[in-house]
Amino acid sequence: MSGAGDREAVFPTRQSLGLMKNKLKGAETGHSLLKRKSEALTKRFREITRRIDEAKRKMGRVMQIAAFSLAEVTYAVGGDIGYQIQESAKAARFRVRTKQENVSGVFLPQFESYTTEGNNDFGLTGLGKGGQQVQRCRETYARAVETLVELASLQTAFVILDEVIKVVNRRVNAIEHVIIPRTENTIKYINSELDELDREEFYRLKKVKNNKQRDNAAAEQEELGKRRGSDKENEDDTGTPDVLGEREDNDVIF
Amino acid sequence: MEGLFFNVNGGFIEGIVRGYRNSLLTGQNYGNLTQCETIDDVKLQLAPAYGDFLASLPPNPSTSSLANKTTDKLVAEFRYLQAQATGSGAKFMEYLKYGYMIDNVALLITGTLHERDTRELLERCHPLGWFETMPVLCVATNIEELYNSVLIETPLAPYFKGSLSHQDLDELNIEIIRNTLYKNYLEDFYRFVNEHPDFSNTPTSEIMSEVLEFEADRRAINITMNSFGTELSKEDRQKLYPSFGRLYPEGTLMLSRAEDIEGVGLAVSGVNDYKTFFDSSGMGQGVSGAGNMSGGSGSDGKSLEDMFYQKEMEISKNAFTRQFTHAVIYAWVKLREQEIRNITWIAECIAQNQKERIGNYISVF
Numbered sequence: 001m002s003g004a005g006d007r008e009a010v011f012p013t014r015q016s017l018g019l020m021k022n023k024l025k026g027a028e029t030g031h032s033l034l035k036r037k038s039e040a041l042t043k044r045f046r047e048i049t050r051r052i053d054e055a056k057r058k059m060g061r062v063m064q065i066a067a068f069s070l071a072e073v074t075y076a077v078g079g080d081i082g083y084q085i086q087e088s089a090k091a092a093r094f095r096v097r098t099k100q101e102n103v104s105g106v107f108l109p110q111f112e113s114y115t116t117e118g119n120n121d122f123g124l125t126g127l128g129k130g131g132q133q134v135q136r137c138r139e140t141y142a143r144a145v146e147t148l149v150e151l152a153s154l155q156t157a158f159v160i161l162d163e164v165i166k167v168v169n170r171r172v173n174a175i176e177h178v179i180i181p182r183t184e185n186t187i188k189y190i191n192s193e194l195d196e197l198d199r200e201e202f203y204r205l206k207k208v209k210n211n212k213q214r215d216n217a218a219a220e221q222e223e224l225g226k227r228r229g230s231d232k233e234n235e236d237d238t239g240t241p242d243v244l245g246e247r248e249d250n251d252v253i254f
Numbered sequence: 255m256e257g258l259f260f261n262v263n264g265g266f267i268e269g270i271v272r273g274y275r276n277s278l279l280t281g282q283n284y285g286n287l288t289q290c291e292t293i294d295d296v297k298l299q300l301a302p303a304y305g306d307f308l309a310s311l312p313p314n315p316s317t318s319s320l321a322n323k324t325t326d327k328l329v330a331e332f333r334y335l336q337a338q339a340t341g342s343g344a345k346f347m348e349y350l351k352y353g354y355m356i357d358n359v360a361l362l363i364t365g366t367l368h369e370r371d372t373r374e375l376l377e378r379c380h381p382l383g384w385f386e387t388m389p390v391l392c393v394a395t396n397i398e399e400l401y402n403s404v405l406i407e408t409p410l411a412p413y414f415k416g417s418l419s420h421q422d423l424d425e426l427n428i429e430i431i432r433n434t435l436y437k438n439y440l441e442d443f444y445r446f447v448n449e450h451p452d453f454s455n456t457p458t459s460e461i462m463s464e465v466l467e468f469e470a471d472r473r474a475i476n477i478t479m480n481s482f483g484t485e486l487s488k489e490d491r492q493k494l495y496p497s498f499g500r501l502y503p504e505g506t507l508m509l510s511r512a513e514d515i516e517g518v519g520l521a522v523s524g525v526n527d528y529k530t531f532f533d534s535s536g537m538g539q540g541v542s543g544a545g546n547m548s549g550g551s552g553s554d555g556k557s558l559e560d561m562f563y564q565k566e567m568e569i570s571k572n573a574f575t576r577q578f579t580h581a582v583i584y585a586w587v588k589l590r591e592q593e594i595r596n597i598t599w600i601a602e603c604i605a606q607n608q609k610e611r612i613g614n615y616i617s618v619f
Binding site for chain 1: 321364473486602603
């Protein structure tokens with residue numbers, strides 16, 4: 001097993017075992033939650049990728065048409081009207097507003113385009129000739145910008161989701177491959193340490209018991225020996241005169 | 255009678271213009287152009303007519319630079335002609351330039367109104383509309399100064415006088431100013447070709463009257479149709495119609511009252527040519543064709559504007575059937591302008607790979 005020696009620096013106590021067990025349970029719950037989140041995001045991500053593909057193709061078509069309608073304007077007006085249009089445009093007709101969408105806890109900005117009505121700044125451009133082409137060109141470009149806005153909101157969502165999915169996946173992997181094994185290792189370590197302690201304790205107890213027994217045996221032996229000795233002594237003792245005894249001394253005969 | 259002394263002053267110019275006319279692209283040339291696959295091929299096809307002007311272009315030039323170079327050639331030839339012209343011929347060519355001057359002045363007025371550095375704008379001006387006092391326009395910083403001291407000095411001063419005050423420059427839309435000027439210009443030009451002793455009762459006045467009347471009618475119709483749905487009121491609109499032309503006065507009066515495309519159709523129905531245009535462009539049925547996804551004008555058939563161009567080219571072409579007239583210069587300039595537009599269009603179509611509408615150019619030779 002990888003990182004067999006990788007464990008947290010804890011004292012192998014019963015309390016930290018409990019802590020570790022809790023931690024393992026928490027990690028497993030978190031892992032499954034994050035995994036599900038990541039799956040939801042990935043699903044969304046795939047959908048967005050597909051829509052980006054569609055939007056890009058659409059943009060290609062629309063922009064081509066728009067560029068061509070500009071060519072038509074050039075043909076009809078017979079000159080450059082760019083400057084005039086730039087100067088006569090005063091207020092934006094095409095506007096974008098943003099709102100947020102919540103996808104499993106991730107806020108994705110969404111752009112929404114709308115046109116303000118009655119704002120026609122260069123309505124008179126090309127009054128003499130080419131006016132219709134100018135207006136038509138404006139319409140096609142408005143459509144092109146619409147597509148671009150749609151694409152922009154998809155792209156932003158794409159980037160943000162990409163980032164978030166990466167983070168979530170990193171967390172999932174971290175939990176799966178680092179935290180859970182490490183916690184398990186720690187638990188194993190603590191268990192083994194505790195077992196070791198148990199065994200040591202048992203051995204110690206045994207040893208103590210042995211010692212005690214031995215001591216007891218020795219003590220008994222001694223006791224026995226002593227008793228025997230004291231018996232002998234007793235025998236000797238009988239010989240020892242009790243000087244101070246009240247017994248009547250035998251008269252010393254010199 | 256008019257042929258007797260024309261060649262003393264105008265013969266050389268007329269000869270040159272007829273020479274220039276022969277170098278215009280023909281239907282055959284356009285056929286070749288539409289077969290091209292790249293802009294480089296277009297450049298190669300144009301080599302006989304535009305060789306020395308296109309030579310300096312880099313490989314695969316943009317369509318706008320192609321258009322610029324072809325315009326350069328027109329300008330160079332026009333300047334040469336103008337240098338050769340004398341007397342009333344020179345005056346006539348001045349008149350040709352006024353139309354471009356109006357565009358340039360309008361551009362500079364726009365710049366001044368928005369307080370931009372107008373010096374940058376000088377480069378965007380049409381070279382044919384260049385006049386000596388034009389850079390002076392850039393000196394003026396506000397519109398009153400521009401009007402009082404600078405515009406008076408330009409050749410266009412008579413067109414401003416009487417119809418536009420300096421408050422108008424500030425308040426009116428630049429397009430209205432431009433069209434007012436253009437209206438005055440057309441009327442003045444019309445008067446000039448009909449009343450100048452050198453031109454009255456000559457082929458010049460005949461041809462130019464036809465051309466200018468057509469131009470006046472076209473502008474009136476276009477202004478009417480383009481003003482639908484804008485803030486331009488009917489009274490203001492009426493002021494922009496030139497006071498001559500085949501539609502004048504009944505047609506223009508009806509135009510000024512028209513409220514939709516059908517009204518325009520009714521107004522022009524007095525003139526057979528325009529009626530035919532309206533009917534064949536499908537405008538008569540009130541189908542304005544705009545807003546469909548095709549992104550272009552009705553891809554089937556020609557738009558009204560195309561037909562006007564076609565008509566203009568035919569008038570210009572017919573001008574060459576007459577002799578002893580300066581009108582051929584006008585016709586030649588118009589033909590060349592159309593040719594430049596055609597080349598740009600074909601180049602655009604090739605560059606954008608939209609070959610299906612490449613045939614929309616107008617060729618009369």
